[in-house]
Amino acid sequence: MYSRTYKFLATLPPILWVSLFLLLPYLMMFLHSFWAVHDGVIVHRWTFDNYATLFKNPVYVQVLFRTTRIAASVTLLSVLLGYPVAYFLSFHAGPRKEILYQLVIVPLWVSYLVRGYAWKTILGSDGVLNGFLQYLHITHGPVSALLYSPFAVVLMLMHIYTPFVFLPIYASLEHIPRPLVEASQDLGASPRKTFLRVILPLSLPGLLAGATFAFVLSLGDFLAPLLVGGPSGTMIANLVQSLFGAAYDWPLGAAISVFILVITVALLALTQRVEKHWSFE
């Protein structure tokens, strides 16, 4: 039905553009990771040193572990918050389901920066939370440990990613045909058993998708640490940022970036395969 010229005209521009402005940049990042810096100049000498540094330098290793811990905490907490809400909305919200759904979605549209800033004003020594606690005489002086810590980073990211995690979980819960729930109860399974044996397994694909998304994006986040993390809350992406900035070691920065990229792609590929294996359609 469509002539070859038509198809050609449709195909060529995006491919060219994407190759030039997407493929090439990523490729350059990849190439840079194998180069080195000598006397403030990037030298095109092929080496694996950068990757070695990432895993050998104790500071980098520590940051890597901290980042993984933070990302894992964010994922776990977001799921613990997001899943019950999704379940409640899908099965128990009745006619108010649609409105409540929109209410969960609204924060997603609100600027990331705005939300991060909000936490900054809440958690600081002069912040709202401290003021509130002192006002109620629960504390008598500002608690400074709230802000500029891994705790603050986790809190902020958890706030950002709970709606993200909610979405695919809600979608997969909605996808479960209600007769299956009725059939389970009809056969003698209590609501708790029905949840564990029917609803939860069937919602796993959505759960996995949401969790992976939250983990991967938390892993590479550099803004949250800058806003609320402080020195003790630095994550690997901040290392990359400084290597491309003041510390001027593009190859090393590229190596860490590639590392993050590989982890991301690997995780996503893994979850895709698991999802397909579990696909019940």
Place this chain on the structure above:
Amino acid sequence: MTPAAPPIAASLAPGATALEVRAVSKRFGAREVLKTLSLEIIAGEFLTLLGESGSGKTTLLRLIAGFEQPTAGEIWMHGARLDTLPPYKRGVNTVFQHYALFPHLNVSENVAYGLQAAKTPKAEITMRVNDALAMVRMEEFAAAKPTRLSGGQQQRVALARALINRPELLLLDEPLSALDANLRKEMQSELKSLQREVGITFLFVTHDQEEAMALSDRIALLRNGALEQVASPREIYARPATAYAAQFIGHTNLLRADIRDGIADCGAFQFSCSRANGTAIFSLRPEAISLSADSLRIADPVRFSASIGQQIYSGATELLELQTATNLVLRARIASRAQLSASRDFVFSASDAVAVNE
């Protein structure tokens, strides 16, 4: 059906009441779907809830299953109230319209589901699952996933999954409606013999009156949330209580008659009738009308002439559309014969004209 599987005996003696629906009403918002309905289900019977969509038959089923609560009224089983129990505590199981097999479990696991919920020991589960699958002839599919099965196969698994729990009452929500015509007929006869074999009370919902007549011991005809008539198929067919029942089940001619001094006058003909004076409606089945020439010995014959409009042939019989001189339109079903002349004499027995309520 394999006779090897031992019958699953109902715990009640046949003839006892399995379930009682007492003055149950159900309202959805402003809409009253069931109106103060009372029904008694006899142990061991195959009872069909028959009606159009919107008649309330599925709602009644769901009330008994426990997926809805009555707005008023009670449901009793075994001398105890059923409607206050959640669905997972009732001794009732359901076969759903689209089977509702769990897609993430294979056939064995689906069938074993109810037993596992009841914490039955593993060895017993294995044995009973095998028996259940054998009963529906699905043994070789034990490890298959439901999505790989055809409609008829899924339906059998759904049956096994429900029956394995030895429920007091099995509810079937239009289980055959998703199957094509041939498969449907086959499954109808399988269902009937299965029910006889296991002896469990079946409550079957359908909108297909032929299916209801073929399968049921009794039919409960529902209309707009109320019971129109509850009787055996033969009883309902031969003596419909209302005009609606007469028309819904099979085909009929509805005759309006004025009764005066023991004679019912339909204009085109009269016959003797013992009802009081006034107007009445009579149901006359098409097969009750035959050609005068063919029927030499009929009790209480009523004769009339009519012109033949269409002759609709259907193999063994044909349907004649008749019009009398008084413009009364009737349909007669006779054994097929060659083309008839335009006008003939017809006869029916007065006892075949059954008085029905509006």
Place this chain on the structure above:
Amino acid sequence: MSASTTTATRRPLLLGAYAALVFAFIYLPIVVLVLYSFNRDGVGGFPPRHFTFDWYRQLFADSAIWDSVVNSLIVAAGAVVLSLTLGLLAALALDRADFPGKSLFRRLVLLPLILPGIITGLSMLMFAVFAGFQRSLTLVFFGHGTALISVATTELFAGLQKMDRGQEEASLDLGATPWRTFWLVTLPNLKLSLIAAGLLIFTLSMDEIAVTFFLIGNENTLPLEIWGRLRRGITPEINAISTLILVVSIILIAIWYHLRTRNRHD
């Protein structure tokens, strides 16, 4: 059967309470933010006293902020046009053509969406430096437009799949050229997908920080302008602009929701 029937007749109170708490957690910071934009004495402390509009007045007089808003709008509008155009072509290609590297292309286009923004931003920076491009607003425009192609592609691809092919075939059958068919039949059918994608791209571009961070020159977009101020010291003026962003976001959602429900009635 009525779809509103529920099998659980008792609403679990514990679950409902927990859900309410989660909602509170999600909205609390936003509520605090809006509240303190009217607070005379600063962004912290409790309780807020002295209601004032002063911060909003200061905001409206703040030319640097509004310059950055204009910049953001220009970039976002440009990104919408660029992404939609390329995304439409890509969706058409994915839907109707077969070419070598098709699955690679599809995955490549999705990368900016799933990778942390810093990686995409830095990669583009490297490329820019290599090609001799200066860090600037234009570069940001290219960056957003490229990174957001996949948003357009996904949405438009879905729209194409849902479309009734028969209409295009009928058009060709009646003598219209493929070009005419595209403009008179295909595109109108994609109207809703285009609008949905456009809104989403616009919003994502307005809020984008990670990629913008590395490509921006001397002129700021709104997020970066705010970012810069955060380093210098925070005042409720930032609360005020945040509140305005919130209000605009909600309006956009309302529009999108309205469009979506209208689509469902068609």
